Amino acid sequence: MKRGLAFILAVFLLIGMLAGCSGEQKADAGKKTQDGKVVVDFWTFWGSETRRPIIEKIIEDYNNSQDKVFVKHTFLPWGDIWTKNLASVAAGNPADVIINDINTVSQRAENKQVEELSKYIDDSFKQQFYPHLWDTVEYEGKAYAVPFNTDTRLLFYNKKAFKEAGLDPEKPPATWAELEEYAKKLDVKNGKQYDRVGFYPLWGSVGASSWMTNADSGKGFIDNGELAINTPKKVEALEWILGWKERLGENTVQAFQAEFGSEQANPFIAEKVAMWVDVGTFYTQLRDYGQDLEFGVAPLPEYEEGAGNWAEGGGFVAEIPKGAKNPEEAMDFIKYLTGPEAQKYWAVKNYDNVANIEAAEATIEELKGPDKMVYEATVKNLEQTKMFPVPVEYPDYHSRINPQIDNALLGKTTPEKALEKAENDVEKMKKK
Incomplete structure (x- = not known):
């Protein structure tokens, strides 16, 4: 017992000495x-x-x-x-x-x-x-x-898939119209099932708001202090996104999303999706897990020629x-x-x-x-x-907009009605 007690005391003494020797590591803020x-x-x-x-x-x-x-x-x-x-x-x-x-x-x-x-x-x-x-x-x-x-967000595209589809691998889509054209050529179907989807605008690190900004000449939902939610271009962008879902079918979209994962399970790395929008750091997954993938990168396609390759950051x-x-x-x-x-x-x-x-x-x-x-x-x-800093007049304005966008994408309302309601809701929350 005495030997055990002596050992315990020695351990505590050693700990105390070590703590004293590591004053910087144990230092507290304000001291x-x-x-x-x-x-x-x-x-x-x-x-x-x-x-x-x-x-x-x-x-x-x-x-x-x-x-x-x-x-x-x-x-x-x-x-x-x-x-x-x-x-x-x-x-x-x-x-x-x-x-x-x-x-x-x-x-x-x-x-x-x-x-x-x-x-x-x-x-x-x-x-x-x-x-x-x-x-x-x-x-x-x-x-x-x-x-x-x-x-920032870039378009990653599979050059091998481009070649297979008869597309020039050094010429990624420049406009939304080309993006749709390329996507259809890149789709690979087996009967009614898709083995590969050319593109879907809500897959990757991108949301509906990014496409709405892209279509609307880089304008966010609040532009120079003025609300710019229910604009013709943003309505059109939402309708455009819905068009992709209608073409592919809800079942295809849901089935592909259910299999999404990271690393080798990422659908772009697994070559199940030919074009994919993501932030630059997505490349580290490509580097580490897609060594055999031949890919290119490009800015987001313009809404139309001359409109600008606007992305959100x-x-x-x-x-x-x-x-x-x-x-x-x-x-x-x-x-x-x-x-x-x-x-x-x-x-x-x-x-x-x-x-x-x-x-x-x-x-x-x-x-x-x-x-x-x-x-x-x-x-x-x-x-x-x-960049879209949150104005002090409209704190947490996204909480009023996002549910309405979701309702439009789920088919519960039209894009125009959704954005009209979103703009009215944000206007009501304006901080005086």
Whole structure:
């Protein structure tokens, strides 16, 4: 017994000694490390086997680059991080830096949930980032976040299937009319069953709103403060989507969707769908699981020639929650996180579109072969990618629009009636 007790005491003593030797790792936000560094608590949802080592390497490099700040990484699951952020802001004990949604910065600024950053930045800092991304972080002329990453949508197409269908594999469809024409040629039927579907507009990382934006000259549902939901082009886009379902048949659409999965089970990789819309990072699945797939990438086809290859984009920002204890040190880390070196590392390792222009261009230069081809296409596509920040006058307006779009796609109402009701519902919710 005495020997056992002595062993337990020795273990506790050893643990205490180790804790004392790892003051930086155990440091809490709002305090300082044993060697006097200010601790900055950085919240992210990047906990996967792929992304966590990448962000922690960036943090480690920053910590080693200077002797005043120690960044502590706190991982919170996707479903929890923003709820806990709002709760911590309300309690007066938030993180110092958090990764947050790019299209809702104005909402948090208006609700005083995020620190204003203008005093830390100047025009030369802003010019590091794509202008359409920087626009999302400003509210009433002041910056409340810094863009971190973004995305865009491309048309991936199977070159082998193109050849089989008598199509030129170097000439993807340029317009909606060509997209329909190509899709019909790419369909492969066995009796009444489809072995391969040429294309379906709601498969992949794309929704009805993307096609409505594409048809309507890049206009979102709210354009320069004015509602643009029930427009002729958006009605036509919904009718166009319904036409695809009518041609293929509800059973075909449902049967194919029931088999969808990731990796080898992805229908484009499995060569069950010949054309597929997705974000640039979809390429990593093609690279890892579709080695024998000969494919090309192109912008989304235009509604008609000259209308523009408009795509929707999203992404994330780095921001300082309201009431953070160390805003100056937090901003120093944000500048590193969104600077060329860290952004290039994130882009190369994650194959992700970054917000820093210099980093994106440097990534293109470093990549080779198909890696370079797809990444360069995504960067070029940012020129015709629209961001749709949520206006403070219409918080959560999507919750009024999406159910009506679903009703139209389910055949419960006509596209025109659905969008008319959606626009009326959004108008009623306008925040005075």
